[in-house]
Amino acid sequence: MIQFTLKCDSDHRFDSWFQSSTAFDKLAAAGMVSCSVCGSAKVDKALMAPRVNTRQSAEAEGAPTPAPTPPARPLSEPASDAERAMADLRRKVEANATYVGGNFAREARAIHEGASPGRPIYGEARPDEARALIEDGVPVMPLPFTPGRKTN
Template sequence: MIHYDLRCTAGHDFDGWFKDSAAYEKQAKAGFVECPVCGSTEVSKQLMAPAIPKKGRSRAKETPPPVPATPPAPPPGDAPAAAGPMPAQVLALLQRMRSEVEKNCDYVGKDFAEEARKMHRGESDRRGIYGEASDTDAASLQEEGIEVARLPWVPRADG
């Protein structure tokens, strides 16, 4: 994993973890790297100091574990009181995203990790899928080079 300090054109700084520099370039070019504050996809890497391990210690011990770009949604009722309601524009955007996913992808439920592996190995036709996966399954898929993303799942706009 490689860690980058990133900045959007509005000046918001944030961290990003990627499989390698090529993965960053591919995701940034496709518009998948976006500022968590304003949503801008115009993002650039910032100057960083290299992570050099201390003598006698391995680099693996010093590199923090990767943090998913989108944390899993908390169970209902666990949101902090200060969080307040979701802004209407954000809710509308997430509802449109859900609609597009449901329209263009196949729901595979709890078989998500298994189906993603089948497609990766060529045992199943490649297509868009969505479903449920544990944090452990999602991390395993990423370690195997299978791209996955967690999406906040909001109620449908029509219901």
């Protein structure tokens, strides 16, 4: 695993972990890496200093080993107003809509055509499926988060 400092086209900076540098390149090229603040898919690696373990060199010189710095906040807490707003949106969507998974395009079209009862739904659709729904006038929009059932 490798941690990169990333930067979007709006100059928001954030860190993320990847299996390798190649894995980041593949995910970024597929548009699967997005800014954690604004959601932009135009994300590149930012200039960053490598983390070097200096404990051995400090011990060899007789200097005290610095204590590890605890994180400023737990990772589960939103860091900005934008993250809090996205967390609120996610809670509202998950509380008031039905998760239909990969059947989203079919369900959305059936609801739009009256073949299924009207209800709020969310799920996943391939880009070509979403484009076809929009072209056919089915009201859909992308969500700025991955549904909870898809995260690990």
